[in-house]
Amino acid sequence: MKIAMVGSGYVGLVSGACFADFGHDVVCIDKDASKIERLQVGIMPIYEPGLAELVATNVRSGRMSFSTDLAASIAGAQAIFIAVGTPSRRGDGHADLSYVYAVAHEIADNLTSPAVIVTKSTVPVGTGDEVERIIRERAPNVQFAVVSNPEFLREGAAIGDFKRPDRIVLGAEGEWERGVMSEVYRPLFLNKAPLLFTGRRSSELIKYAANAFLATKITFINEMADLCEKVGANVQDVARGIGLDNRIGSKFLHAGPGYGGSCFPKDTLALLKTAEDYASPVRIVEAVVRVNDSRKRAMGRKVIDAIAEAGVGDGRGQRIALLGLTFKPNTDDMRDAPSIAIVQALLDSGAQIVAYDPEGMEAAAPLMPEVTMAKNAYEAVTGADAVVLVTEWDAFRGIDLERVGRLVNNRVLVDLRNVYNPDEVRAAGWHYSSVGRK
Structure with a gap:
């Protein structure tokens, strides 16, 4: 054909x-x-x-x-x-x-x-x-x-x-x-x-409904992560516990800095506009969009709070290394990536930022003109007062934390994807902060 x-x-x-x-x-x-x-x-x-x-x-x-x-x-x-x-x-x-x-x-x-x-x-x-x-x-x-x-x-x-x-x-x-x-x-x-x-109209709506539902699952577990931090629970255990229920499922229950990319942000907005045009509000999706937007910038404040808790400063004039910029690994897509809002929040706090992403730096550079792009992860962390994992590329999962520890000014690690084992990181002498874990 x-x-x-x-x-x-x-x-x-x-x-x-x-x-x-x-x-x-x-x-x-x-x-x-x-x-x-x-x-x-x-x-x-x-x-x-x-x-x-x-x-x-x-x-x-x-x-x-x-x-x-x-x-x-x-x-x-x-x-x-x-x-x-x-x-x-x-x-x-x-x-x-x-x-x-x-x-x-x-x-x-x-x-x-x-x-x-x-x-x-x-x-x-x-x-x-x-x-x-x-x-x-x-x-x-x-x-x-x-x-x-x-x-x-x-x-x-x-x-x-x-x-x-x-x-x-x-x-x-x-x-x-x-x-x-x-x-x-x-x-x-x-x-x-x-x-x-x-029917054709049902098919058109299926796409938006599917993406809105997945965006809702992500936003839900992110709010549960915030609650876990307050009450001393572990969001990964909570996600496993509810994900084993076949009615819920385990996918899209990974806490992090919020959703981005080419689909979820624009498709949830388009669904809201369709609902408005037909006078049939979708209040849950309205809340999802609002919560996700505020969460991205809140992750910048989380980094500053981690630096302050470690007793090494307040972010002003400090060098912060970001590992990963794209909205997810295995893509060079920077559309609505959480890193954009995180960078702006850190810049507003007076920080200096250096970043490395395996595929996304060419697309990221015009969006972040004040960010220094490094040649690799180890160059990015050299002299840093804090290291922030933003995107969970495989290359960052096995990074040598002992080597990184010798390169940084301060051993402060903020893991926004819950990639690392807290006990192992702290045993290596790091002040460690993650999402939804005590």
């Missing part, structure tokens, strides 16, 4: 590479000529484990190609995916659908054969209706259908998520488009991946 993927960012590139690996013929399209030129020589625009190798394999096989020419690329395609960005709109938090609608117009003007138009982008309820209206108005004589197919890819594990999904959600209104989408995903269906067919 020929598939056209409009948009060669995170979702489009991962999805296109995986579809090609299933044996489909895939062309990834983007208006950014420089991005396409780099892709054609194997340079990825994002960091995702295994993606460069997967793309290279399928380009060599002839199943995957890249183009800036939408008209030529969609010719003869049975499925045309829209996988462009839908960032939060300034002012009201609603998803910016201008890129989606621009693609819909361009598809309509160049569609010459039957095709299913698939919205892979995360879009609010009713977007598929508008995409259908645009194409119907401009291409009334061509057979087409619009399907919603939200993505559920975790950054850092996207290829595995695509190839071994929990479910594949398909919002399709008619039998013809259901048949086409079943053929698109047939390789996964043979592996027993469940195809969940719904």
